[in-house]
Amino acid sequence: MEDVQVVAMLVRRCIAGDAAAWEEIVQTYNRRIYNICYRFAGTSDDAQDLTQEVFIKMYRTLSSYDASKGAFVTWVTTITRNLLVDHFRKTKQDRMTDSMDSTASDHEDAQPLSEQIPDQSAPPDARVRQREVSETVHQALGKLSPELRESVILRDLQDMDYKEIAAVLRVPEGTVKSRINRGRAELGRLLQRTYRQVM
Amino acid sequence: MPDHTSNVQCNEFDLLLSDALDGVLSGPGLDRFQAHARTCKTCGPLLAEAEAGRTWLKGLTEVEPPASLVNNILASTTGVDTQRLRTMARVPQPRVSWWEHVQASFLEPTWAIVRQPRFAMSFGMAFFALSVGLTVAGVKPADLQQVSLRPSAIRRTYYNTQARVVRYVDNVRAVYEVQAALRGIKRNMTPAEPGPAKQKEHKNDTTQQPEQKQDRNYSQAGEKLILASDPLGPSNRDLPVVSVTTYRRFV
Numbered sequence: 001m002e003d004v005q006v007v008a009m010l011v012r013r014c015i016a017g018d019a020a021a022w023e024e025i026v027q028t029y030n031r032r033i034y035n036i037c038y039r040f041a042g043t044s045d046d047a048q049d050l051t052q053e054v055f056i057k058m059y060r061t062l063s064s065y066d067a068s069k070g071a072f073v074t075w076v077t078t079i080t081r082n083l084l085v086d087h088f089r090k091t092k093q094d095r096m097t098d099s100m101d102s103t104a105s106d107h108e109d110a111q112p113l114s115e116q117i118p119d120q121s122a123p124p125d126a127r128v129r130q131r132e133v134s135e136t137v138h139q140a141l142g143k144l145s146p147e148l149r150e151s152v153i154l155r156d157l158q159d160m161d162y163k164e165i166a167a168v169l170r171v172p173e174g175t176v177k178s179r180i181n182r183g184r185a186e187l188g189r190l191l192q193r194t195y196r197q198v199m
Numbered sequence: 200m201p202d203h204t205s206n207v208q209c210n211e212f213d214l215l216l217s218d219a220l221d222g223v224l225s226g227p228g229l230d231r232f233q234a235h236a237r238t239c240k241t242c243g244p245l246l247a248e249a250e251a252g253r254t255w256l257k258g259l260t261e262v263e264p265p266a267s268l269v270n271n272i273l274a275s276t277t278g279v280d281t282q283r284l285r286t287m288a289r290v291p292q293p294r295v296s297w298w299e300h301v302q303a304s305f306l307e308p309t310w311a312i313v314r315q316p317r318f319a320m321s322f323g324m325a326f327f328a329l330s331v332g333l334t335v336a337g338v339k340p341a342d343l344q345q346v347s348l349r350p351s352a353i354r355r356t357y358y359n360t361q362a363r364v365v366r367y368v369d370n371v372r373a374v375y376e377v378q379a380a381l382r383g384i385k386r387n388m389t390p391a392e393p394g395p396a397k398q399k400e401h402k403n404d405t406t407q408q409p410e411q412k413q414d415r416n417y418s419q420a421g422e423k424l425i426l427a428s429d430p431l432g433p434s435n436r437d438l439p440v441v442s443v444t445t446y447r448r449f450v
Contacts, residue, residue: 019277026272034264048265052272059276137255156256162217177217181249184220188252 007072015063026055029073032158033080039153040084042142050087054080070167077160078168081150088146140190148183155180207235212242219246220253 013021033054038047057079065075141149154160154168155176165180166173207215215232218224224232236246312318347353 022277023269023273026269026276030269030272031261031264034268035262038262039259044262044265047262048268048271051264051268052275055272056276134259137259140255152252152256156253157259157261174214178213181213181216181245184250184252184256185245185248186252187255188248188250191255192248192251 004067004071008067011062011065011067011072022059025058029076030055032073033076036077036080036153036158037084039138039141039157040146040149041087042138046087050080050083054083057083071164074164074167077154077158077164081154081168084150085146136194137187137191140187140194143190144183144186148179148186151176151179152183152187156184207231209235209239209242212236212239212245216246216249220250 010021010024014025030051034047034051037050037054038044041047041050054076058076061079065072069075141152144152150169151165154165155162160168162173162176165176169176171179212232212235215224215228219229219232236243
């Protein structure tokens with residue numbers, strides 16, 4: 001948990017022009033923002049670019065942060081989420097032209113994920129196996145709709161509570177819970193189908 | 200499908216699902232929830248899938264951001280690489296003695312070059328060539344021990360060597376002058392031979408080739424044409440030959 005007073009002081013120092021304070025903010029939050037971007041965008045290059053964009057926006061609008069309205073981490077995550085939504089909208093056309101079967105989760109007769117992921121059964125190294133599983137889950141996450149994806153990322157990967165997620169997504173808590181349930185179930189269905197065929 | 204025997208309905212099940220997976224739900228509420236999951240054909244699989252999805256997601260580890268990310272962010276926001284600047288500012292520069300300075304700036308780079316195999320090979324070859332040269336010249340290490348290194352002895356050796364070189368050059372000049380004189384006498388004694396043809400002189404002289412070639416091309420205009428069958432005989436070869444050119448007329 002972030003110490004509210006420490007963060008507030010850090011922000012004040014940063015607004016006053018203290019470069020060290022800004023560097024501390026970057027050091028503290030870059031990992032979190034990068035991970036959100038990576039899980040949402042899917043690639044490391046996109047995640048890097050988006051993380052930089054998030055910090056640029058944060059740097060420019062830091063003076064607009066109001067500690068009384070919410071935690072700094074929620075504010076940062078909101079900026080990240082808004083940029084990710086913008087990025088998703090910008091690249092929507094590219095994704096549609098890239099692949100016609102990219103919305104496997106939306107259609108029952110779409111090609112299952114197991115057919116898109118190469119079958120590499122029982123590699124000898126457990127670490128390689130673990131990495132492959134992580135990659136498979138990461139790919140499956142990318143198949144979820146953006147609403148479900150962002151909800152499960154914030155809940156299960158960033159460990160945010162429902163209230164914070166609701167504040168970031170600007171939807172009621174009930175909607176957040178529903179999206180998380182649907183996202184988890186969709187992901188479980190995709191991966192169960194995949195591993196049923198692989199194993 | 201809802202199970203009418205329990206109090207939990209499907210829409211309520213959806214709301215309780217996240218609480219149940221988070222472990223918040225307990226007591227009679229959990230019992231009713233589980234009872235509905237066991238009986239409902241829609242909610243039962245939903246619970247299993249959501250549980251599986253949550254387990255998969257929890258298995259994902261955090262990704263390590265690239266090492267350059269922080270510096271890139273700082274460079275793109277503040278415009279300077281503050282990390283580097285601060286590191287430089289924090290670390291006090293240690294005092295460096297002149298020997299360490301020489302060692303760092305001269306000795307270590309030199310030693311790094313010397314350690315390369317190609318340098319060792321070159322050095323070995325040079326040493327071998329030098330030793331072979333000295334052996335062929337008849338220089339022995341024992342002779343070097345007898346060399347006096349006093350300044351007066353070195354000066355004397357220098358002047359002796361210089362005088363020896365001057366004498367050698369004078370002798371060689373005298374020999375060449377005698378040889379030149381003998382060659383001149385011999386040339387005067389022998390009868391004059393007809394000089395070789397100009398073309399033969401220039402046979403191996405490649406410097407004249409372009410001009411010669413040019414002469415040959417231009418000289419064709421001045422030469423007289425000789426017929427293959429000469430009815431007039433050799434005496435009449437001096438007569439000019441008229442070359443007739445026929446122009447074809449297109450009708």
